[in-house]
Amino acid sequence: AKPVVAVVGRPNVGKSTLFNKLIGRRLSIVEDTPGVTRDRIYSDCNWGGRTFMLVDTGGIEPQSDDIILSHIRRQAQLAISSADVIVLVTDLRDGVTATDQEVAAMLHKSGRPVVLCVNKCDSVGEVPAELYEFYNLGLGDPIAVSSVHGHGTGDLLDAVVDQL
Numbered sequence: 683a684k685p686v687v688a689v690v691g692r693p694n695v696g697k698s699t700l701f702n703k704l705i706g707r708r709l710s711i712v713e714d715t716p717g718v719t720r721d722r723i724y725s726d727c728n729w730g731g732r733t734f735m736l737v738d739t740g741g742i743e744p745q746s747d748d749i750i751l752s753h754i755r756r757q758a759q760l761a762i763s764s765a766d767v768i769v770l771v772t773d774l775r776d777g778v779t780a781t782d783q784e785v786a787a788m789l790h791k792s793g794r795p796v797v798l799c800v801n802k803c804d805s806v807g808e809v810p811a812e813l814y815e816f817y818n819l820g821l822g823d824p825i826a827v828s829s830v831h832g833h834g835t836g837d838l839l840d841a842v843v844d845q846l
């Protein structure tokens with residue numbers, strides 16, 4: 683069977699934007715207001731001669747803090763049980779949040795391979811100082827990505843394919 687790669691993370695970090703950029707078309711819905719990804723969305727993705735199934739796990743995302751936490755716990759649990767590699771998406775502008783820490787701990791404990799994506803790194807050519815904070819999640823090297831511009835997506839896909 684084709685390996686499955688799941689994209690997880692808090693609402694509004696850019697999971698659907700990343701998903702669309704990686705598959706090269708707009709299949710997942712991106713909105714300025716969180717909460718609009720219809721369901722789990724799947725697509726084939728090819729990189730470096732490998733094919734895998736990429737999943738945007740966003741689903742219908744809640745907006746209030748207490749619900750977000752239980753939602754993302756479920757999302758992470760699902761990814762842990764069904765994905766071969768998990769891409770945890772975070773947001774450079776928000777820094778590391780308590781929810782990021784909790785999800786990272788769940789993923790780490792599961793022993794599943796995780797690739798840590800720090801999204802919204804929109805400036806080219808410089809490593810933002812804020813990136814280093816993400817090492818604290820204990821998931822290895824954070825990969826700086828701009829899903830809107832596409833910067834860093836090649837490095838991200840290299841890291842994913844390395845874990846397949």
Ligand code: GDP
Pocket residue numbers: 691692693694695696697698699700711712713714715716717719740743801802803804827828829830831
């Ligand atoms: P999701 O809820 O995690 O699926 O996030 P979305 O993909 O729907 O994106 C939420 C918002 O973040 C939208 O307004 C996107 O345009 C914006 N966004 C996503 N990726 C980037 C990025 O790399 N840079 C910037 N500046 N904005 C982004």
Ligand code: MG
Pocket residue numbers: 697698699710711712718719740741
């Ligand atoms: Mg989404």
